[in-house]
Amino acid sequence: MDKPLLSPQPTTYRFSFGPWNISEGADPFGPNVRDVFPHAGKFALYRSLGFEGVQLHDDDVVPDIDSFSASQVLAKSKEFGQMLRNEGLQPEFVAPRLWFPDATIDGGFTSNSESDRQYAWDRTQRSVDMARAMGCRTVGFWFAREGTFIREAKSAKLAYERLLAGVNRTLAYDPEIQVWIEPKPNEPADMAYVPTAGHATALAYASESPARVKVIIETAHALLANLDPSDEMAFCLAHDKLGSIHLNDQNGLKYDQDKNFGSVNLRGAFNQVLVLEEGGYGCRGEFVGLDVKAMRTQRGVPVIEHLVSSRKVFLDLVDKVRSFDRNRVAEFRSSRDYEGLELYTLEHLMGRK
Ligand code: XUL
Ligand code: MN
Numbered sequence: 001m002d003k004p005l006l007s008p009q010p011t012t013y014r015f016s017f018g019p020w021n022i023s024e025g026a027d028p029f030g031p032n033v034r035d036v037f038p039h040a041g042k043f044a045l046y047r048s049l050g051f052e053g054v055q056l057h058d059d060d061v062v063p064d065i066d067s068f069s070a071s072q073v074l075a076k077s078k079e080f081g082q083m084l085r086n087e088g089l090q091p092e093f094v095a096p097r098l099w100f101p102d103a104t105i106d107g108g109f110t111s112n113s114e115s116d117r118q119y120a121w122d123r124t125q126r127s128v129d130m131a132r133a134m135g136c137r138t139v140g141f142w143f144a145r146e147g148t149f150i151r152e153a154k155s156a157k158l159a160y161e162r163l164l165a166g167v168n169r170t171l172a173y174d175p176e177i178q179v180w181i182e183p184k185p186n187e188p189a190d191m192a193y194v195p196t197a198g199h200a201t202a203l204a205y206a207s208e209s210p211a212r213v214k215v216i217i218e219t220a221h222a223l224l225a226n227l228d229p230s231d232e233m234a235f236c237l238a239h240d241k242l243g244s245i246h247l248n249d250q251n252g253l254k255y256d257q258d259k260n261f262g263s264v265n266l267r268g269a270f271n272q273v274l275v276l277e278e279g280g281y282g283c284r285g286e287f288v289g290l291d292v293k294a295m296r297t298q299r300g301v302p303v304i305e306h307l308v309s310s311r312k313v314f315l316d317l318v319d320k321v322r323s324f325d326r327n328r329v330a331e332f333r334s335s336r337d338y339e340g341l342e343l344y345t346l347e348h349l350m351g352r353k
Contacts, residue, residue: 013318015311016053016092016244016287019043019060022304025296037302039063043087049304050311053092053287054084055140058127061094065126066101073126074133081134091136092244092287093180096120096127099144099188107145109166110159110193117162121169128174138243139170140216142182147189159193164206171209179207180243182216185225187256196225197232201241214243218291219272220250220258230271237279245281246291247272247314258293261310262317270349273317274324288314324348 019042024032039060046052059065062076084091098108098120106112108120127139146163148154170179181203185195194200197215204213215236222229236242249259249269262269275281282288292310294303325344332341347353 013282013288013315014053014285015051015314016055016289017046017051017307018055018057018291020057021290021292021307022302023293025294025298025303027296030296033296034299034303035301042302043084043089045302045304047088049308051307052089053289054089055092055095055289055291057095057097058123058130059097059100061130061134065123070126070129074129077130077133081136084134091131091134092289093138093140094127094131094134094136095140095142096123098123098146104145106153107147107159107189109143109162110146110154112154121166124166124170125173128170128177131177132174137176138178138180140180140182141167142184142216143192143194144184144188146194147186147192149190151191156193163193164203167203167213168208171207171212178212178214178243180214180216182218182221182246183225184218184221184256187224196227197222197235197241201236201239204239204241213241215241216244216246216289217242218246219248219261219269220256220291221246223250224253224256226253228271229268230275233272233281234275234279237275237281242279242281242286244287244289245272245276246289247310248290248292258291260292260306260313261290262313267345267349269313270317270320270345273314274321277318277321320349325353 019039022037022042024036025034026032061080062068062073065073098104103116103119106116109117111117131137131139167179170177181194181200183194183196183200185192197217200215204210207213217229217232217236219229222232233242233245247261249261249264250257251259251264290307290310292306294306328344329341344353
């Protein structure tokens with residue numbers, strides 16, 4: 001008979017999101033549908049919504065970052081770090097935004113242009129300095145434009161070598177910094193390099209300091225790669241590589257939707273929470289990160305309901321995971337009665353068992 005599953009970890013979860021998750025409701029086909037809510041005003045909302053971690057891009061900290069000198073950026077980052085502390089908040093990571101500037105039109109680390117690659121490195125270095133100035137030890141890499149629209153455009157082998165070199169250079173620049181890679185298979189590029197947890201984990205192991213390279217698994221990104229998000233998380237947990245998560249949901253293979261956690265596939269969301277609980281995720285202070293966007297149709301300013309609902313669904317699913325009868329599961333497994341296990345799971349989710 002299979003061993004019963006590990007009992008759930010008694011964890012108090014800490015939640016994070018990025019300020020871009022409170023948005024004005026624009027999309028590529030239409031303008032803002034809500035008034036602009038001042039960026040600086042967002043941080044005062046976090047605690048009352050139940051969040052204490054802040055995911056940051058470098059220009060969330062210092063808007064218009066390229067117009068300031070390195071020392072000005074550092075001074076502004078220190079001030080920002082103090083502002084966060086005053087609000088009772090903690091920066092989770094700083095990600096160089098290598099997908100807005102002209103120098104990143106064709107990617108940063110993997111651009112064919114040497115000056116673009118230099119720009120990517122300068123900006124990465126700056127993100128490390130900013131993280132340090134705010135008392136944070138992590139830079140996040142979402143390799144937005146590190147890919148192509150046609151595969152003939154770049155040498156893919158060279159691109160992967162350049163990405164690894166970028167990771168190594170970051171690790172060497174600051175011996176305490178951690179690099180967290182957030183894989184995504186497409187958008188804004190047609191085909192991205194580092195599309196899955198496996199690719200990101202391979203980069204971690206190949207790096208000069210594997211223990212300092214981790215992965216951020218986003219539900220929607222895994223679904224866009226046609227993979228099971230809970231399995232992507234489990235893979236990282238098995239290799240102690242799960243730095244953070246971006247919980248959300250996705251309705252099929254289309255643009256990255258960042259829908260509310262559990263809103264499309266509640267059972268899939270349950271399985272993500274199950275894997276996280278059984279893997280002890282959060283016991284070392286890891287954040288339960290959300291990357292959710294409000295519906296464009298929602299009235300009001302600022303719209304925050306999507307953050308509150310996704311957090312609530314996560315916590316409700318923690319209850320469901322903790323009341324999932326592990327002995328029954330073990331019996332179904334040992335008798336190889338997966339029809340029975342499926343019905344029990346569905347009834348449990350519907351509140352009947
Ligand atoms: C993009 C995405 C980013 C990262 C942070 O799809 O998820 O917002 O989470 O750069
Ligand atoms: Mn994300």
